[in-house]
Amino acid sequence: VNNWELQDEPETLDDILISCRATLKYAIKTAHPRYFNQLSTGLDMVGLAADWLTSTANTNMFTYEVAPVFVLLEYVTLKKMREIIGWEDGRGDGIFSPGGAISNMYAMLLARFKMFPEVKEKGMSSVPRLAAFTSEHSHFSIKKGAAALGIGTESVICIKADESGKMIPADLERKILEAKQKGFVPFFVSATAGTTVYGAFDPLIAISDICKKYQVWFHVDGAWGGSLIMSRMHKWKLDGVERANSVTWNPHKMMAVPLQCSALLVREEGLMQNCNQMHACYLFQQDKHYDLSYDTGDKALQCGRHVDIFKLWLMWRAKGTIGFEAQIDKCLELSEYLYNKIKDREGYEMVFNGKPQHTNVCFWYLPPGMRYMEDKEEKKKRLHKVAPVIKARMMEYGTTMVSYQPQGDKVNFFRMVISNPAATFEDIDFLIEEIERLGQDL
C-alpha cells in the first residue's frame, strides 16, 4: 500500500484489510521483548482484552449515568492506589488523566488553587508571582504545565541534582529562600520518583520536610517510578511519598498496562471538584435519581473523558497485587543483571556510579578504535556520534531498539530501561552482543 490518502468514495473491505495488515507490518513492535525504547512496553493479554471490551462499550467517564461500572471501578482502584501510597483508609481524591504530563499539570493547578482560590475567577492577575521547584533531571512536563497555566517557565526553578540524578534538598531550601527574597511565592515542589533518564528517586522525606517548613504543596511525580511501591523489595525508594499532597503514578509504564493509563492521586478530598467545576447544569443535572457524587465529570479539565480504568482493574484482578509485584521485581532484576554485566566489561563506561535504582541503566559504548584515544575532546566528539549510529542500525536491522540522549555536558549515551515482563536474561545478552556487533567499526 503506498496510498494513504482519503477519498470521496469508499474502498472495498479487501482494501481495508490490506491497510490493516500494512499498518501492523510497519508498526513498531512495542510488545517485543527486545523493544527497550520507551518507558511503556509490552502487551498484557488481559489488559488488551480489557481495552477491547472498553472500545466495545464505547462510552466515557463523564457521568455515572453513562458509565456506571467504569465509574465505580475507577473509585475502587483509586482508593486502592491511595491505600498503597499510605493515605489513611485510602482517603483522598484522584483521577485518571490522559498521561503523566496532564497529571502533573493537574497537580500544579490544584496547588495554585489551594493557595489562591480566587485565581479561578480572577486569573493570575490576582495572584503574586509564583515559583515552582523541581530538579534539573525532572520531566519537561513541569515546565510545560507552568507555561500553559500562565505561570511561565521562568517561574519553574531548577534544583541541582547529585551525580546519580537525585534532587539535593539543601539546594531546594536555598532556592526557596532566594525566590522568597525576590518576592516570589513558592507554591509547588515536584519531586521525581524515577527520573526519565537516570531512574533516580529524589529523597522524598527530606524534601517533604522542606515543603512542610515553607508550606509549599508537595507533589511526587511517580509517573515512572511510582509503581515500585507495589514491590516489597523496592518500595523503600519511595519512602516519604505518603506525605505528598499529590502523586502522579502511571500504570501504563512499569505495570505494563496498555496505553494510556495515568493516575493523579490527591490527598485533599473535594479540592479537584472545587478547582475545576463549572456547575454547568445542562451537563450535570442536579435532579437525577441517583447519588450525584458519582458524577465525577466536573472535577476534570476534560468534558468527556476516555475510559482508561478497565484494563488496569481487570489486570489487577487477574494478577493480584503480588502479580504486579513479581513483574516489577523481575524487570529490576534484569536491569541489575545488565548493570553487573557491563559495569566492568571492556568498552563500556557507566554514566554514573552505583547500582541502578530503577530499571534505567545509562552507559556509553566505546567501539574498539576509540578506547585508547588520547585527545579527550576529540574522543568526546566521536563518542557523541556512536549511539545515534548504532541505534539507526538497530532500526534498520529491526533487531532491537533502545533510547539514547545527551544530558547536561555528557555526550550521547544509551539509556536502557526494562518494563516488559516478557523480557528475559537472553534478551539482555542479545542487546549487548548487538551493540557490539553494530558498533565495532565505528
Next chain:
Amino acid sequence: VNNWELQDEPETLDDILISCRATLKYAIKTAHPRYFNQLSTGLDMVGLAADWLTSTANTNMFTYEVAPVFVLLEYVTLKKMREIIGWEDGRGDGIFSPGGAISNMYAMLLARFKMFPEVKEKGMSSVPRLAAFTSEHSHFSIKKGAAALGIGTESVICIKADESGKMIPADLERKILEAKQKGFVPFFVSATAGTTVYGAFDPLIAISDICKKYQVWFHVDGAWGGSLIMSRMHKWKLDGVERANSVTWNPHKMMAVPLQCSALLVREEGLMQNCNQMHACYLFQQDKHYDLSYDTGDKALQCGRHVDIFKLWLMWRAKGTIGFEAQIDKCLELSEYLYNKIKDREGYEMVFNGKPQHTNVCFWYLPPGMRYMEDKEEKKKRLHKVAPVIKARMMEYGTTMVSYQPQGDKVNFFRMVISNPAATFEDIDFLIEEIERLGQDL
C-alpha cells in the same frame, strides 16, 4: 458479581470472564439505536476494529520513531480536514487531543501566545488583563480553559444569544468595546458551530468580521456541529469557518467514530510548536536518522499521546467522504422527522421556534393532567419535574435514554439528539410513544 475489590492474590480466568460479562451487562448500551443521551453514540464496526488494532499496536504519538504509520495517518487526515474547512491546499497545523474541551483549551492557549509570546516564559504577570468572548449557550470548556490557563473565568465574557441560541454579533461588538474601555485586551472569540443544547450555529461570517476589525483570534468550536461541513446539504451552516484561526472538530460525535477522537485545526503553521515546545533533548533527540519534522510530540501539552487517529482514518477509507455525508444527512433527516411529528402534537411544546439546525430537538412534554393548568407558575414548577421522572423511568425499564436540562429561565426540557447512523424512523416513533407511556400519569 458483587465484589469489585482489588486483592493481593490473582483471580481465576473464569472469574475474569465473569467480571467481563458483568461489566458489559451493567454497561449502558451506547450503541443501541434508542440511546439518544449523549452527542457520541453508536458503534461503527470498522471503527471498532481499528480501535482494537490500535490497542494491539500499543504505542503512542510521541515520536515518528515509535508510531511511524500513525504519525503519517494523522498528518494525512489533519490535512484533509483542513482542506474541507477550506484552508488553501489544506495548509496549517493541528492535533488530535483528548476531547473537545482540551481542543478548545489549546485554541485559547495559542491565541494568548500569538498575541503575547512572552507569556510562555514570564507567565500572565507579563500580560495585560485579557478578555475572551463566547455566547451564553457555548460549552463550559471555554470557562474551564480560562480558569486553568490562569486567565480566570471572569475574563470570559458571555455574549447574548438570540431565541434560537445563536450568538448576536452586535452584542459581541458592544462587549468587546466595553472590555477595551475597562482596560481589558480582547484576545479570543469562540463561536460555536452546533451548541450542546439547542444545536445552534453562531453566524460565523458576521463574527469573523468583528474579530478581524478588532484583531482578535477567531476560534470555532465545532466539536458537535463541525462534521456538518461534510454534508453538501448542510455545510452552509458553517459558512465562514474558513476564516477561523482555529477549529475544534470532534469526529467522535457526529461522525460516530469510537471515543475518543477530537481534532484541533490551526490555521498558522508552526505556532503550536513554538507555543508548547520545551526542547527536551532527552526526549526529542536532534541527531536521529530521519526527518525530525515528523516528531510532533513537542507541540502537544501531553508527552505520550494516545493514538486516536487510526479509527477515523480507517472509517474514512471504508466509507469515503460520501459515506460520512450520508450518515450525517440521515441523522438530520431523522431529527427533522421528529420535529415535524411533535411540533403540533398535543402535549408537546417546542423550546424554540423553527426547524432544528443540527439534530437537536428541544421540547417539553406536558402530561395530560397538566395541559390546561391555569396557574402558570405552578405549571412551570410541575413541568420542571416531568422530564427527570420520565428519564428515570426510561432507565429503569431500559428502553431508551434521552437527555434533559434547564436553560436560563426555562425549566427542564428534553434535548433529543441523533448521532447514531443505526437509528431509524421507528426508533423516533418509539421514543414519542415511550415518553407518553411513561409520562401520562404525571
